[in-house]
């Protein structure tokens with residue numbers, strides 16, 4: 001008898017079917033897939049998906065999900081016809097901004113391994129003869145993109161999974177999740193109970209309903225999106241038969257939020273150009289026998305919403321002027337607050353998982369990762385942008401989800417700058433210094449609903465005082481967006497006088513109790529069993545040695561630690577690892593506390609006179625912390641610096657925050673203090689070689705590759721990931737995170753650009769900035785280990801190549817003189 005767990009998958013759409021296939025292929029054969037609709041056409045989103053698969057996305061993870069979908073569906077041959085039709089993809093530009101962005105996208109494609117090139121209007125028209133070349137400026141052609149026949153793929157995957165023992169049951173509605181002792185025991189259905197050790201909800205936009213059954217918030221909004229078909233077009237007559245369906249590349253006209261595919265001799269048109277149409281699940285048609293034209297996931301077509309899209313379609317493809325829209329529907333799909341998928345296990349009910357807000361495009365990749373999580377405990381592709389626990393509480397409220405998801409719908413095809421903040425909602429989370437920051441003309445960007453100053457207009461008058469060697473070169477229009485030369489002033493003042501940085505938005509966790517030390521010691525790589533007052537930079541790894549996070553752990557008391565973390569995923573991970581005996585307490589203290597980084601050569605001159613505590617180098621050494629008072633305010637001072645300067649992170653409770661800011665700022669005047677924002681901060685941290693988790697390294701990298709071997713103490717005893725590290729020789733890793741300097745001294749890249757070594761795309765940029773201290777643009781990039789110091793490389797930036805050189809790091813203060821004094 002098999003000993004693999006019993007898995008119930010709720011939903012036989014493209015995600016559920018892929019998951020059944022992935023699990024059974026790994027030997028987990030006790031899989032039951034339940035769907036409220038009939039099989040195989042359940043009436044969910046998959047049943048009517050036009051199935052365009054564009055692989056290239058802004059994120060490596062999403063692109064790799066899609067690439068796997070293409071690979072897998074191309075290998076499915078169910079007999080009824082193709083599951084993937086590799087007609088290629090074409091995205092056209094009708095504006096110079098879009099054309100430039102297509103070049104950027106071609107760079108992303110190269111970074112993530114998808115072939116593609118930007119081509120002329122004439123070449124576009126050759127590939128897609130309905131296009132009027134005079135109406136476009138060019139296009140991005142991706143020959144490996146194409147069409148997924150999602151319902152047929154479901155059938156093929158279901159058959160394959162059934163062949164390995166899985167069961168698919170239609171018209172069985174899951175009504176509840178049964179549980180005992182904090183674990184799932186099965187599902188309750190309208191046909192009785194089905195026992196299970198693991199339940200995975202792949203219920204698509206019904207996801208929140210399933211989540212509710214176990215008290216889990218699933219932050220997605222079902223929204224309608226229009227899809228229409230023309231009548232038969234003479235231009236397409238005789239080109240395809242019912243079997244091939246399509247030969248022309250799938251087409252996107254993103255300047256007008258439109259996409260197209262062939263349906264034999266008709267053209268299918270999808271549009272996001274209409275108003276957001278959120279849908280209440282209670283308003284859906286209940287159809288027991290869905291057909292191709294009537295399903296629960298289809299609402300009636302609203303012609304008036306489609307009218308502008310039709311006009312733009314006929315402008316792009318004048319041959320359609322004599323055509324008409326024959327059929328259409330408003331189909332329902334899921335939108336999450338940041339547009340990403342939602343993957344993960346319930347925090348409260350072990351064994352209850354979700355895999356939702358997933359497009360057909362990413363379905364096989366997502367399913368493979370979920371199967372790997374279940375079977376191996378780890379996905380080979382890193383998932384931080386997909387984990388349902390990436391959101392903070394405020395980001396999962398219905399109000400927030402509704403507003404952000406609707407906004408994502410509107411912006412789905414917009415040219416998006418990597419720094420572009422959310423348009424709304426704003427001012428949700430502000431530090432206690434917010435009022436003062438506004439007085440100083442702070443320009444705020446946003447992250448996880450926090451308002452974060454990027455620079456302060458109050459520092460503008462200092463631009464004229466910048467010494468020659470600190471004056472940054474002019475940036476091109478793209479690199480200049482969400483940036484200001486004022487950042488140069490703030491960096492200059494940090495390196496030469498002193499600056500105040502608002503560090504409040506960084507996640508802070510409190511870990512306490514008799515078990516706190518062994519708990520943190522087991523979860524992280526560095527030695528934490530040090531005296532009270534120690535501060536330690538350490539890594540959280542997964543079992544395979546991948547970097548799950550980097551943390552700063554301060555031992556405030558014997559049994560009390562403050563942990564500087566990267567986000568809610570760290571909190572979620574720690575919560576899951578808490579021992580059951582109650583010996584460790586974990587609290588997220590971010591909202592109740594705040595932090596000012598006071599850094600610069602004059603930091604001590606500023607802070608010491610305000611405090612009776614000894615802040616000399618001996619009184620509070622580097623990587624030590626202590627409780628002090630500043631102007632009578634209780635403060636935890638940590639002698640650390642993410643910007644590589646003398647100074648402290650000063651923590652206090654939120655109630656004292658503004659007062660702390662005021663006394664520091666007032667006392668700082670005579671020392672030339674400025675408030676400094678994240679634009680300067682990012683430059684300072686990068687030139688000092690300090691990595692940012694999520695951008696520079698993830699679970700896909702081990703500490704030795706990432707240049708973080710110094711934070712690993714193999715001698716300290718066991719810790720998560722240790723066994724995997726033992727098998728790695730730090731000297732023989734095949735890739736490394738490298739520091740690059742840009743040869744021309746002025747081309748600032750932004751991140752994710754491909755890097756060519758010996759003319760071959762060999763890696764990609766993780767973080768980049770202008771180093772104000774050195775007066776040159778710099779970047780970090782993943783490259784083969786052979787790309788040692790001095791290696792000449794080229795970074796593709798839009799349609800040009802930027803020469804760069806692998807440099808020794810850190811570029812600034814490698815001997816730590818600036819910090820340790």
Ligand SMILES: Cc1cc2nc3c(=O)[nH]c(=O)nc-3n(C[C@H](O)[C@H](O)[C@H](O)COP(=O)(O)OP(=O)(O)OC[C@H]3O[C@@H](n4cnc5c(N)ncnc54)[C@H](O)[C@@H]3O)c2cc1C
Pocket residue numbers: 010011012013014015016034035036037042043044045046047048049050051052053172173174175202203204205206225226227270297330331332333334355356357358359360361362
């Ligand atoms: C008009 C339109 C066009 C689209 N075009 C594309 C495209 O070109 N490319 C692309 O990649 N994506 C596209 N999408 C998105 C894509 O169709 C969906 O994201 C995808 O099909 C979702 O798959 P799923 O398996 O998660 O959900 P679904 O296919 O909706 O499956 C979920 C299943 O769960 C079942 N279920 C729900 N609740 C219960 C319950 N309580 N008990 C039992 N069963 C339950 C449902 O019946 C359903 O069958 C489009 C969507 C729309 C609406």
